[in-house]
Amino acid sequence: MKKYPYIPHTEEDIKEMMEVIGIKNIKELYSDIPKLFEGDLNIPESKSEIEVRREIMELANRTINLDEYAMFRGAGIYKHYIPSAVYQLATKRNFLTAYTPYQAEVSQGTLQALYEFQTAICELTGMEVANSSMYDGGSAVAEAILMASRINKKYKTLVASSLHPEYIEVSRTYIESQNLELETVKYDEKTGRIDIEDLKSKLTEDISSVVISYPNFFGVVENIKAIKEVLPEKVLLIVNAYPIALGLLEAPGKLGADIVVGEGQSIGNYMSFGGPTFGFFASKKQYIRQMPGRIIGETVDADGNRGFVMVLQTREQHIRRAKATSNICSNHALMAVLSSVYLSVVGKEGLAEIAYQNYQKAHYLAKKLMETEKFEPVFEGPFFNEFVLKPKFDLDEFNKKLYEEKFVGPLNLGKFYNELNNYGLFCATELNTKEEIDYLISKVGEIDEINL
């Protein structure tokens, strides 16, 4: 009998177990199944760990490892530093191989870690309550829009067109089948911020929520307060925030946001080709019963000692079924705990310093790029660590050359905006050294005039 490292059954075991069951062979366990499939699945035979490793190493060798690259591209996923302790602690096996804390008494590790995560998210966003994670930033925005509609029973959302284009796509997918509507609001071509006039003109009676990004996809910092001021009282303001930026930018909660969501990758998750990361989700306490996802709360045990459990489970699908606030079941708890460890390691001062350095590096980069006179400025609005410039040369060609130097250049915004084709969305983080930036500038300097 062939042996498998992950399956303990010996021939003897199988024999004894079949005897107990009263069968003569394993096929009898499947006698009620129609004979629809015969033979073997068209998948290679089992392999030893040595072979599997070789095969996957070969794939890894044909895949970029950005650890070794100077990275000037963000656009929703960022190369930030992850302290060594973060992964080593959060991926301890008794976190990794535990499931949803259905049995709270033997899941206090998970529950306390997530409770701490919720607390950190509240601190970052300036909100009163947070859940214990969503899949990603995009689905968090979509669920926020649905939540807003549940709260004010209105069916239309206005989304800034400077929200990450993939988030808009996801939101559209989520809400359209529920007969809700989504309309985009223009960006101001001068500032790169939301076009307030366009927003005002679209603020009809049926508007449930307005979604903006902070900073927005162009890196420009929206003025949440100014936006909030033009909204009718019942319209909920949903802010999609970049958590690293919240080390420098005022908490959205202090500026009038009703729901704050965002992509959590930047705080302690690897880029991982875009997943898994996690979405965070925070709101005012009054809306907690309309929140999607798992929420952890404090309680006491039979001896009066503090402990943690899942709360408001009656919102969730396993109790409420079709009437649940969301269908979400598995969330991204591990990623949330990674970020909770990250936020504990970098701490209060560290996050502020990281944000400050991001700001400074990006602004140095922008200044130096403009000095080359090979770019035109695009937006005037203040930016955090990303910004858009219009090169006087072919951006894709330039980026191609950069790869060879182990540099990743800016994203060509033509990927998402027709009118911004050959515009570059640059990013710098605390990991970009002055040396790297200056080298990039020198490469720009080398661009042949003919290319212009």
Add this chain to the structure above:
Amino acid sequence: MKKYPYIPHTEEDIKEMMEVIGIKNIKELYSDIPKLFEGDLNIPESKSEIEVRREIMELANRTINLDEYAMFRGAGIYKHYIPSAVYQLATKRNFLTAYTPYQAEVSQGTLQALYEFQTAICELTGMEVANSSMYDGGSAVAEAILMASRINKKYKTLVASSLHPEYIEVSRTYIESQNLELETVKYDEKTGRIDIEDLKSKLTEDISSVVISYPNFFGVVENIKAIKEVLPEKVLLIVNAYPIALGLLEAPGKLGADIVVGEGQSIGNYMSFGGPTFGFFASKKQYIRQMPGRIIGETVDADGNRGFVMVLQTREQHIRRAKATSNICSNHALMAVLSSVYLSVVGKEGLAEIAYQNYQKAHYLAKKLMETEKFEPVFEGPFFNEFVLKPKFDLDEFNKKLYEEKFVGPLNLGKFYNELNNYGLFCATELNTKEEIDYLISKVGEIDEINL
């Protein structure tokens, strides 16, 4: 005040603590120390983790990573496969950051793991008792020689010159200052085994022990039984064994060995530039009180439950001081546990299969190399996974070219034996694929006749 991630003291803490102590500044704690050193150590200032990582990654990038190389070199350190579970389990932080199990009640993890290690070593070697590790194979051999002298009160040891030359050096260093003597015994130029006639001729009254290697440095399997037969009763036979080979070769204990030691790297330790690895040390039970190093034994707790403690501590330096069996204090427990996990993962059948494949791969390699007609055979004795051939070309030149192909060729024995300069010590393990071997053969085939 500058902050350090590894030091918790805040300014406030320091102030409060100084008050309790009754001092005004930290210097007072050093007032009894002569002013011999002023200023700063000539070491760079503290660095952030980001900078440290960059600096060390740069060093790593200038260092070979043999994971990506086809390896045909062994000579004491071997590239064997280490299953993924081994490192992940043995380096769990509560193993890694624990110390010597002085307080047995909170060290049962360590103690049971090492007890299991001792058991596995006894199984491998066919001996009755084993300690919980030495530094490496070389020092284990040296300590075995000292132990033999303690047992039979004789002062001279005969060491096969086919023992790893560095082990001979280490042994010489250890024993000479104790006024013990070491003499080498020739190898038989025909078989590569120990020269039995030379051995016999040197077996004078004052001989305490004879040390052989199994297989020996040339890869040749010594006939322990035949050697034992020529030894006078009181002379102890010390066998240095290659543990992977013990999956195929008869246990030295069954063939007459009195003490069996060896280098443990091959069973679950990385090569790590040669260290840390560990030495294993096993003997007949009657000699246990003369053993060096820590030994773990079974006992019961106050409730009668099984537990483990260190035993025979009266042999050790912290009790016996100058009269201890050895000065060893820190050993290589972590490496021993790594190997214990390894031996549990590969298991009874796995180790036998690994040994069998090592044998087969090496014999295929040898056969193919000889077929190229660019080598002369050297030794006739049976070999396990290493063997010596005499190339008809410049070995060092050839090896240089192999590096460029991500191949590591055989060791030039001239490094250790003048008479064997330009002789190649080849090795193959379960990790060498037929494809790699055939490619190596093709490279041999390409060697220019001019080189011959």
Add this chain to the structure above:
Amino acid sequence: MKLIFEKSKEGRTSFSLPKLDVPEQKIEMEDELIRKEKPNLPQVFELEVVRHYNDLERKNHSVDSGFYPLGSCTMKYNPMINEEMAGLFNNIHPYIDEEYTQGALELMYNLQNYLGEITGMDAVTLQPAAGAHGELTGMLIVRKYIDDNGYTNKTKVILPDSAHGTNPASAKMAGFDVIEVKSGPDGRVDLEEFKEKMDDTVAAIMLTNPNTLGLFEKDILEIAKLAHEHNALLYYDGANLNAIMGKVRPGDMGFDIVHVNLHKTFSTPHGMGGPGSGPVGVKAKLKDYLPKPVVDLNEDGKYYLNYDIPKSIGRLRTFYGNFSVMVRAYTYILSMGHDGLKFASEMAVLNANYLRKKLEKEFKIAYDEVCKHEFIIDGTFLKEYGVKTLDFAKRLLDYGIHPPTIYFPLIVHEAMMIEPTETESKEELDHFVDVMHKILEEAKSDAEILKGAPRNTPVRRLDEKVANKELKVRF
């Protein structure tokens, strides 16, 4: 145990950055947008963080720490090599030119194909982040399909009363009305009632097969036939796929859409609740509705992200799904091979039936017949000893065993849903049986032992009422 926030002390840190190496500029933006008070994150030194999570980890039950027979969750062993392989792909940005991500894309492409093969489906998307997300994807495909075909009257989704809660929730999220069909006395969909409810207004039927009782829906071919006669689509909830790999394929049974839980069947760790990954496979006719992008292979042998899916439902999440979960699942599939996957299913079913037989004398098994990968104990009989299933479950904790899923499926009162998976040994199962019997004896002799349980856990029984009343959800 203190919260990390309670351990915080002004002036401590676990972190430092390189000194800023560029000239500083003044922060230029409206003053109101500049943060006045730093987020009050913990200020702790590194060893404190390390000890904090060391302590927390020790308070968790996990697959690594012991038996975890959580029905419907397939808590199987998560191989070590999977983690190591996933670690090779940490540093890839999603917007990198495809030339530099060929290995990653090939992995996804192969995984799409393997999952298609296992489920008998023609096309697969790896985008959904979890099982429920896959269900939503599937339901949106249903919606798009009926819209495209002008089936304007199709507003309903039928599902059995034994279905997972995510099924109705997902159908509802996609805008459908949910119609429940009762289970018959044999625990399967009541075919007569199904026929009554099946009409042209039905857009889809969601089933899991084997169902949540661990029983194979023997009328599946009939159900499929009826569905297709009414132009309804048949949706397969892959939660229970672990029972049937290489034995029978949803596609062959007539299912049109299927989601797979990589974190169940394909051994990726559950991570305290996630990340999962819920790839969705469809029959050829639905291929054009898949979310964008999917991974394709062009004529030059290059893998690429194909966004050219004109009828696509759009996007369910950003980027391409939970890639590093895919790496783990792919590693597992390579390790097991077609033979190992099949053997895994067989042994999962063997384990479940062995447990069922060993327990059936003393416990009431709901629908006691040959089951697949799981079965249900009907705990109502415990009432006579004055205890509930909850008490019984809590007592299991004292023996170091994670209880089965309790109070689900809803159609069995006081249910305990037991799924041992194939990675547990006979010895472990025997131990579980012993403990179950021991607790039953305790219930009979002194119910307080159960009602006061657990006692040997990091905390004792927790008060959910207090938690829900006070709603203290942050420090």
Add this chain to the structure above:
Amino acid sequence: MKLIFEKSKEGRTSFSLPKLDVPEQKIEMEDELIRKEKPNLPQVFELEVVRHYNDLERKNHSVDSGFYPLGSCTMKYNPMINEEMAGLFNNIHPYIDEEYTQGALELMYNLQNYLGEITGMDAVTLQPAAGAHGELTGMLIVRKYIDDNGYTNKTKVILPDSAHGTNPASAKMAGFDVIEVKSGPDGRVDLEEFKEKMDDTVAAIMLTNPNTLGLFEKDILEIAKLAHEHNALLYYDGANLNAIMGKVRPGDMGFDIVHVNLHKTFSTPHGMGGPGSGPVGVKAKLKDYLPKPVVDLNEDGKYYLNYDIPKSIGRLRTFYGNFSVMVRAYTYILSMGHDGLKFASEMAVLNANYLRKKLEKEFKIAYDEVCKHEFIIDGTFLKEYGVKTLDFAKRLLDYGIHPPTIYFPLIVHEAMMIEPTETESKEELDHFVDVMHKILEEAKSDAEILKGAPRNTPVRRLDEKVANKELKVRF
């Protein structure tokens, strides 16, 4: 808990190999050399191994799990980054051409220099595998030095009665007679007795400074002078180096040879007892006696292993020492810098003195004066309550605290040797003080609480007599 051998079952495995891809040959050797019975290693499946070590790990106290004030062992925090950096260098064979190991060699070269700078020594070998191994190295250097200089009558090594047990054992192993000097009433070497014993037959004096009582040997310059007048060498046991980095250097005090414990002062993890690493530094006059090889830099800027050390004592171990331990220590030194190392020593000493002051009212401190990194409680006063230091120590276990080193140094009866290290916070120290006082109260009110301790540990007090009598050292 069962042994892994007791969990073994014929037919199980956690491992498989690729199929043999070369033609098989018959095993050709004498039949008696071919194994007849396979070594009886465990036959277990992977999850069983995983759970086994998960369970074992939870039974260990460690730096990560709590306070570990083991005097003389410097159980400081082992930073996470150190492990990650060490992992970059796993796959290097020692016999690789130096061209391919320049990074590794440069690291060693730099580490040699940094350790030389910290200790005030001119040349350093990284070869010794542990502190005791370093001592042996040092003693062999002494031997070689006296032989070389024709000091044939030098047969003795002097050391204080407070010395670590390794000191006399190492001196003995190098063939010297060990002469103990009593400590004076102030806990330091009794200078008068030292003078009496110091003569031309003395080869070396071994000291640790601060000494094992945590006290600085104030007569060190005088001792050095006397030693050198008699052509004896002064050896520094680096166990207590953590007290004085950047404050004073052994080399400046007159020491000729010093060993350093990378696993103590330089934060590399203790690994349940090892690996350590015990580099040895020497003054210029002894450079030529270092073991072979050392790492050197040639004129072309290439690093190389220098075997050309004509007077070398030879080799103490194979290859080049515990390289991956060196990587960790090097990472630590870079992280801390000269400023951080100095601050670490200061805070280590501050912590020790703070604890001493907080405990001195209720406990008897041996030699109660400003100490360095550690201090000793004299536990004889516990006798009046009918308990011993051992009982006290075992009771600490119940509070989750690892006891100090007990019954060492030998010159203090019933000693408890407390070394908090700099990586513990004031809160942790305060907690320790509270627990110490609480246990003292327990001792006074009910000695049985201590004598019956520990109760909250994975096993209760273990019987060493039974263990030593039965000598069951394998399954």
